[in-house]
Amino acid sequence: xxxxxxxxxxxxxxxxxxxxxxxxxxxxxxxxxxxxxxxxxxxxxxxxxxxxxxxxxxxxxxxxxxxxxxxxxxxxxxxxxxxxxxxxxxxxxxxxxxxxxxxxxxxxxxxxxxxxxxxxxxxxxxxxxxxxxxxxxxxxxxxxxxxxxxxxxxxxxxxxxxxxxxxxxxxx
Numbered sequence: 240x241x242x243x244x245x246x247x248x249x250x251x252x253x254x255x256x257x258x259x260x261x262x263x264x265x266x267x268x269x270x271x272x273x274x275x276x277x278x279x280x281x282x283x284x285x286x287x288x289x290x291x292x293x294x295x296x297x298x299x300x301x302x303x304x305x306x307x308x309x310x311x312x313x314x315x316x317x318x319x320x321x322x323x324x325x326x327x328x329x330x331x332x333x334x335x336x337x338x339x340x341x342x343x344x345x346x347x348x349x350x351x352x353x354x355x356x357x358x359x360x361x362x363x364x365x366x367x368x369x370x371x372x373x374x375x376x377x378x379x380x381x382x383x384x385x386x387x388x389x390x391x392x393x394x395x396x397x398x399x400x401x402x403x404x405x406x407x408x409x410x411x
Contacts, residue, residue, distance in 0.1 A: 252319065269309075
């Protein structure tokens, strides 16, 4: 059964997509507000009024910051789409999550033998501290994991409400 057919997975991917849309939409709104503020300041100055203090700085901050946030949201939307396609063609595997370091995890597949088998070592992709801590709280828990590409994996657990992206960790 494809991983995307699982109702929990579908909900988690939809939540991920909704978050990406919020970032993208918020960035676009900030850019539009920056442009409108710039136009308002130009109109005020053309009509002989005093230039509002810090208006130029606010325009630049809104446009540049909004553009950056919109790019982050667009990247998240692309990633969510790529993950959705991958989950539609692969199945979840069951394993146990072990914390191997800051943002580094090991997944021990079902039936793992520490003397024979090699665990899957992954580096979390998230830069958000709260997401990293949420994964770290799953230490020792049964998780589901799926391969997106040879170097990228997705992790989730019952009740997590989201999927976590990870890349194959490089050996030291």
